[in-house]
Amino acid sequence: MTDWIDRRLKFLFLAPAMMALIALTAFPTVYMFTAAFVKFDPSAPLNSKFVGIDNFLRLFSDDKFHNALINTAVFSTVAVTLEFVLGLSFALLVDTYIRRANFIKTLLILPMMMPTIVVAIVWKLMYQPQFGVINDIFSDLGLPPLLWAASVNTAMLSIIIVDIWEWTPFIFLMCLAGLSSLPQEPFEAAELDGASAFQKFRDLTLPFLKPVIVVTLLLRIMDAFRLFDQVFILTVGGPAGATETLSFYLYKVTFRFFDIGYAAVISLFMMFVALQISGWMLKRTSLDEG
Amino acid sequence: MVGVSLRHVYKRFGELAVVDDVNLEVADQEFLVLLGPSGCGKTTTMRIIAGLETASSGDVYIGGRRVNDLLPRHRDVAMVFQSYALYPHMTVFENLGYPLRIRSVPAEERRKQVIDAARRVNIEELLDRLPKQLSGGQRQRVALGRALIRRPNLFLMDEPLSNLDAKLRVQMRGELKHLQHALKTTTIYVTHDQIEAMTLATRVAVMNKGVMQQLATPKEIYDNPANLFVAGFIGSPSMNFLQGGVANGVFESKGARITGLQLRDARDATLGVRPEDLTVCGAQDGQIGGEVFSLELTGDSSLLNLQVEDTHVMARVDKDFTAEIGAKVWLKANPSRCFLFDTRTEARIA
């Protein structure tokens, strides 16, 4: 009996996971594909009309969708770049001094471990134009108070700042881990060869860190693309759509307008992008070679 | 107390045959060494016998029983891995006892057998330690002990000595030989070290690129290599090879002329002669002439490296022999100790 199991271990071990994933991803995908072609009428749910590719075409003419796309792109690029520059720089600076300090590292991990709702609440509190602590500090320093999340101009910036607060430590710690695993000897050889600090950084550190950087980068881009919780609580997509990301727009289409068909199309679009990024990620990580 | 039989065993990965038509008959209580360079298929062959790999085709018999479809745990084989494969989270005692524990041997009996096996390999004081607290040699003994404890029908050893330093290796070699003799268990041993093969084996199977080159006793392999590969692989320092041709019993190549050969004619022939079968002589008897490239004193003798035209010839000379680098030296060879191989097929022709 146990032999029977042993011979089929390959499948028995993998099958439950596969089945679970298939069960819960197959249905949504199929649903999405069928729903994309109908116009859903909330008052008469069973009378959805088949509208062909109308929903798809709408993507091209829908300004709000374009707005969401731009917002998401802007947010992803700016936030991730800044997080990276800050995280990597600090990691390089602090590398040798922080090797063993678990306590400090744990404190630094806290921002990314907070429930996003708590993060959103805290920053909402701090961003309050009248009595928020940030404007208090600003006026103490002689700087003019800003409207932060309440103003079209600064809303996106506010969200970006929150994301940076949450995730820079993560990048910092990942880069730190990567740095601490660098082999010593190539650096010693380079030193004897006469390489300057900058040259060693450019020709040795960066190439060695490349795998870590790529993985972290892709993870962050993926998360930035999916941004929802903070927008939902902090700015509710506003003001005036200034922080409406793709995920949030999809939420509105689904739960405010009940336009399930169009929502399905947007979903398909997002799935497509997610798959592309997954593909890149797979190429870069050990998952590929198994 | 069984024999092992491999008949027309192949192991293919795609197009590549890693084990290529291997036929092997191992007798009961024999110590068979699979010898060859890395990648020659010796380890794969052994893993097929163990059941860790399945043969693409061919039959494997252990003790007269066909075992192709049998899982490793039913074959009653014990294996010592190159990396020792000690379970890092268990103590030495638990490591040794593991094979018994999974056979539900009661604790008291298990304890007796563990201590007995530990005594046999001299590790009684280490029973409470973890593998990471042991030296290389100690770990090797634990691996050995774990293999012994079941008193299996067959021992398989995958380069067990290669991770030890030279001195320890020599010592363990002796102990292994002694142990095998005492236990009278059939053993199949894989190595790339020809000295280990020559000293431990009752018979040696030389493999290259998945193909078995020769299966014979160590002495036979040394005195009568079947082809160029075997001749060159066995012997340290290795055999000298000169490419040329034979006409009328005389071998001619660049810088060498050897008379008195059995074989009359051979168009493209490679002559092989071992360093210990070459002697320094005067120019008139000289058959091989060249300039001294280096001279190394190895304790009880010296190794003379002679540059002959565009090749090097090594000769074992007396320890008191001296010569300047670049000086001209003549060697002569004993014709009955020369081997001739067809340059193209590498088969032995004389």
Add this chain to the structure above:
Amino acid sequence: MAETTLQQSAFTEARLRQFWIKAKGWIALAVIAVALVQAIFPIVWLGLNSLKNRLEMFARPPIWFTMTVTNENYVATFVERPFLTYMWNSLAVAACSTFFAMLIGVPAGYALTRFDFGKAKRHIAFWILSTRMMPPIVTVIPIYLLFSYVGLLDTKTSLVIAYTTFNLPFVVWMMKSYLADIPKDLEESAMVDGDTHTGAFWRVILPLAKPGLAATAIFCLIQSWNELLFALILTETTNANTLPIGIAGRVTQYKTEWGEIAAAGFAGCLPIIVFAFIVQKHLVRGLSFGAVKG
């Protein structure tokens, strides 16, 4: 003379370097201090505010540290609303989904690293990865409909099922890396010694994978505890409402009672903070491992 100039400049460079190394030490210290402060500040601020009464919160000029430590906010949170129930729900759901995800995911990760699946492996790996990458909002409606159909709405079970599928790809991916690090020799040795493959997995491989198992489980627990969207959509009453819902509920009301919100928020993140410190060793190790192995 040229020689001496060369030597001199080499010496000055050496001295400059020493100075720079010392300066770097101080700068690094400053950087770490700033990083720590900015990381903790919002959380601490939240905690402080939760103890203020209404007057203090809106006082002008602003009061930083509370003079009157009041518990009215916490009373409102825990007594007037079933906050503890929400916490319990979160805990139960997080624990169960982590358990199931590990139960199914660890063997899967092991299979992917030890067995040969040929070309299929790449596809399987891609698919598992992309499941993890999917924006949750995309799958919400279908999942909602599915659970509605089988009558599982507003139950903890629905959340457990949903979170298990979120955690599963993560578990498979992480454990694959961890398990790949354990040499194959060990289970082969166990199998030749007479154990079954399953037995070898249980007795030899898993004990050695404990650090990886711990780190993965911890991250799963945290992710489940924090999840908002699906909890929002799939639950309605105290039957299954989780902690984030409890907190969110307060914000989306008309009257934003900041004090109570602060209390709820702080109470919600306190367990995480405590938990993080208890398991900090595993946490940091898990993060570092992810960095090095991708």
